[in-house]
Amino acid sequence: KQEVTQIPAALSVPEGENLVLNCSFTDSAIYNLQWFRQDPGKGLTSLLLIQSSQREQTSGRLNASLDKSSGRSTLYIAASQPGDSATYLCAVESGGGADGLTFGKGTHLIIQP
Amino acid sequence: DAGVIQSPRHEVTEMGQEVTLRCKPISGHDYLFWYRQTMMRGLELLIYFNNNVPIDDSGMPEDRFSAKMPNASFSTLKIQPSEPRDSAVYFCASARTRSGNTIYFGEGSWLTVV
Numbered sequence: 001k002q003e004v005t006q007i008p009a010a011l012s013v014p015e016g017e018n019l020v021l022n023c024s025f026t027d028s029a030i031y032n033l034q035w036f037r038q039d040p041g042k043g044l045t046s047l048l049l050i051q052s053s054q055r056e057q058t059s060g061r062l063n064a065s066l067d068k069s070s071g072r073s074t075l076y077i078a079a080s081q082p083g084d085s086a087t088y089l090c091a092v093e094s095g096g097g098a099d100g101l102t103f104g105k106g107t108h109l110i111i112q113p
Numbered sequence: 114d115a116g117v118i119q120s121p122r123h124e125v126t127e128m129g130q131e132v133t134l135r136c137k138p139i140s141g142h143d144y145l146f147w148y149r150q151t152m153m154r155g156l157e158l159l160i161y162f163n164n165n166v167p168i169d170d171s172g173m174p175e176d177r178f179s180a181k182m183p184n185a186s187f188s189t190l191k192i193q194p195s196e197p198r199d200s201a202v203y204f205c206a207s208a209r210t211r212s213g214n215t216i217y218f219g220e221g222s223w224l225t226v227v
Contacts, residue, residue, distance in 0.1 A: 031212055043117070043204055043218030044156075089156070093212050100146075100169070101216070103156040 002027045002094045006104035014112050015082060021075040021107045023090030028068045031093040035064050035075050038087045038106065047088075048075070080111045117219035119205050125225045131193040134222045136205030137186055144211055147180055147190050148204040150221070156204070162188065163211065195226045 003026045013019055023033070032051045036044040048057045048064040050073070056065040063076040077084055087108045091101040118137040126132055138145045147159040160170040165182045173180070177196070182188040192199055202223050208216040 034216075041220070043206075043220045045218070046215045049215065091156075100158045100161065100212075101156075105155040 002030075002092060002102045004090055004092055004102050004104035006088075006090055006107050008107060009105070010108040010110075012110040012112060013080060015080060017080050018076065018078050019080055019109075021077070021088050021090075021109070023073040023075070023104055025071045025073075025092045025102075027094055028071050029094060030068060033064075033066055033073050033093070034091045034101070035062075035073075036089045036091060038089060040086075044089065082111045082113045085109055085111045117205055117207050117217050119203075119219035119222050121222055122220065123223045123225075125227065126195055128196055128226055129194045130226075131191065132195045132199075132224060132226075134190040134203050134205075134224070136188045136190070136219060138188070138205070138207030139217055140186065142207035142209050142217070144208045145182060145188050146206040146208070146216070147188070148206060148218075150202045150204060151200075159190070159203075192224075195224075197226045200225050 005024045007022045030052055034049045035047045037047050038044045048059055050057045050064055050066045061078040066073045087106040089106040090104045093101055120135045143164050146161040148156050149159055150156045157172055159172045160180045161168055162182045178192055180190045202221040204218050204221045206216050206218045208214055
């Protein structure tokens with residue numbers, strides 16, 4: 001059974017810093033990996049989707065990498081801003097896409113002004 | 114499009130009562146998902162539909178939970194009878210395809226069973 005772990009569970013950094021959020025998964029036979037953002041009291045918003053054949057995806061100040069063989073992904077946030085404060089969740093899709101998304105419990109990020 | 118719409122946003126009910134959560138997916142999306150989020154277990158898939166047909170309900174915790182999708186624009190998740198351990202945030206999400214594409218989440222229904 002696929003398990004997804006995110007470290008750290010919480011992170012607080014000053015505005016302007018570059019930071020890295022980590023995600024690891026136990027079964028490397030994934031179909032794709034997604035990073036989501038969740039604001040308090042809100043649903044999830046998809047940030048980046050990396051297909052299993054890809055190594056990274058970029059959107060603005062966000063860059064997500066995927067290393068299937070080691071079962072890891074990172075989300076890099078450049079020049080962090082207070083508006084980046086949220087919980088970031090990693091999710092993997094396994095079983096050729098048939099098993100659905102397995103989510104990590106997220107990293108709660110606070111950017112201090 | 115207004116996105117995925119869920120109701121109610123918040124519900125507090127007494128143990129033993131029936132709870133019905135509602136969802137309107139994004140028009141044109143063939144897949145609808147129900148998730149539950151708790152601090153202990155994180156986000157878990159309960160059930161998903163394709164073209165209004167339930168495909169996989171293996172995540173439904175027990176017989177007290179049921180879900181329906183009578184048409185392409187409406188789905189319900191029902192808990193009867195409710196128990197305190199059902200307290201969680203229930204999310205509905207929709208997508209054009211089963212996987213590999215952006216999945217859109219509603220803002221959730223926050224359920225408290227006392």
